[in-house]
Amino acid sequence: MIRQSNSQIGVHSEIGKLRKVFLHSPGHEVELMTPRNASELLYNDIIYFKNIVAGHSQLKSVLSLVSTVLEVSDCLEDVLENEEARNKLLDKILEFQGCPELKSELFALPASELTRALVTGVPLKRNTLESLLSPKTYSIVPLPNMYFMRDTSMVVGNRVIASRMASSVRFAESLIMRTIYEYHPELKGYGLLLDASKEIKDPHFTIEGGDILVINEDLLLVGISERTTPKALDTLVDALLKARNEEKKTEPFNVLCVILPRERSTIHLDMIFTVANKEQAVVYSPYVLGRERARVVRIRVKPDGDKKFKEVEDLILGLRSVGVRMDPIPCGGDDPLHQQREQWNSGANLFSFAPGKVISYIHEHTLRACESAGFKIMSAKDAVKHPTLLQSNYPLIVTVEGSELSRGGGGPRCMTCPVLRDPV
Numbered sequence: 001m002i003r004q005s006n007s008q009i010g011v012h013s014e015i016g017k018l019r020k021v022f023l024h025s026p027g028h029e030v031e032l033m034t035p036r037n038a039s040e041l042l043y044n045d046i047i048y049f050k051n052i053v054a055g056h057s058q059l060k061s062v063l064s065l066v067s068t069v070l071e072v073s074d075c076l077e078d079v080l081e082n083e084e085a086r087n088k089l090l091d092k093i094l095e096f097q098g099c100p101e102l103k104s105e106l107f108a109l110p111a112s113e114l115t116r117a118l119v120t121g122v123p124l125k126r127n128t129l130e131s132l133l134s135p136k137t138y139s140i141v142p143l144p145n146m147y148f149m150r151d152t153s154m155v156v157g158n159r160v161i162a163s164r165m166a167s168s169v170r171f172a173e174s175l176i177m178r179t180i181y182e183y184h185p186e187l188k189g190y191g192l193l194l195d196a197s198k199e200i201k202d203p204h205f206t207i208e209g210g211d212i213l214v215i216n217e218d219l220l221l222v223g224i225s226e227r228t229t230p231k232a233l234d235t236l237v238d239a240l241l242k243a244r245n246e247e248k249k250t251e252p253f254n255v256l257c258v259i260l261p262r263e264r265s266t267i268h269l270d271m272i273f274t275v276a277n278k279e280q281a282v283v284y285s286p287y288v289l290g291r292e293r294a295r296v297v298r299i300r301v302k303p304d305g306d307k308k309f310k311e312v313e314d315l316i317l318g319l320r321s322v323g324v325r326m327d328p329i330p331c332g333g334d335d336p337l338h339q340q341r342e343q344w345n346s347g348a349n350l351f352s353f354a355p356g357k358v359i360s361y362i363h364e365h366t367l368r369a370c371e372s373a374g375f376k377i378m379s380a381k382d383a384v385k386h387p388t389l390l391q392s393n394y395p396l397i398v399t400v401e402g403s404e405l406s407r408g409g410g411g412p413r414c415m416t417c418p419v420l421r422d423p424v
């Protein structure tokens, strides 16, 4: 059953005024990384903890001024009080981590300690010859990517997608999110649009939130990438069709699929394209507009299930073909040198908390391009001092310190998972 008014879940755009958002403030789990395991843990480098905490808390303080902020560990702790939730989640995590013998010990922990154990990991006990000689360090691996909340679940329309992560080091994160959506009193009851988290055994079925952009009620942008497969997208399209038919929607809907290069800096679509205002998007021009631009396939789906596939010229024209105007603002400005350097550090990855109100890292050339496109720039520190300026009627970018955060591999959009936005 879908609740419409006083709905506690609902995302119908990338820019609607933010009401509720998930964050995870990075903790000890990111300090457990070493140069040896950084790349396996999906990091570009080991990072300096104090600086990422400082950068992230700037993000959180700005978002707290404009929206309810849900800390995922608080929500996890809440649901772990529920025995059924605790049981199911532990079974799933222990199964894929291959250590069911830890069940009774972990089950007995208070919710706060169990939360900590699940996020910062459980070291392998060296109490048998096998474990003594094992190359593993952990029975349950820590979750240093958890502050990239965007990827592990997403709200599309009034329903939730639990992701199937491409990398096993992130599996537990999506299982945690799935459990929160199923059991948390503030969030439960909305029904899953797609539970991809259960597809752990199928490597061809992966889908992550950084690849899904909700442009409007009838249009999704999806990256087909190292992280999101065509098979998962086909399933999502069918799930959307079914949900829309249940909701008695009579309009066709469109999905624009952007086939991304498989490079470290383009793991998700939101690394090359994010929406900053009603008709403006920050883009990595070489892959959106240039000669090396990504292929884009439009899928048009009618309520009777009829699907038409068509390759379009580029993403901006693809958007035009479905009635959406988006003027590109070039990440890094016009110089290919700055474009590459700033995109690598998540310069195209911005987060909108209202139409024309955006959070970005500090990238000089990208910010200058945004200024030329009509945005004023303000630091997070100033925003906290003068919060009324966030309500101004001009387009505004609030900057957070991201030089260390970005080395985890993502930017402001990656760190946020909107749960509720006002309609635009």
Ligand SMILES: NC(=[NH2+])NCCC[C@H](N)C(=O)O
Pocket (backbone or CB within 6 Å): 041, 042, 043, 145, 148, 150, 151, 209, 210, 211, 267, 268, 270, 271, 408, 409, 410, 411, 413, 414
């Ligand atoms: N939506 C995003 N672009 N997320 C970035 C995630 C970065 C993270 N280290 C990973 O590789 O999974």
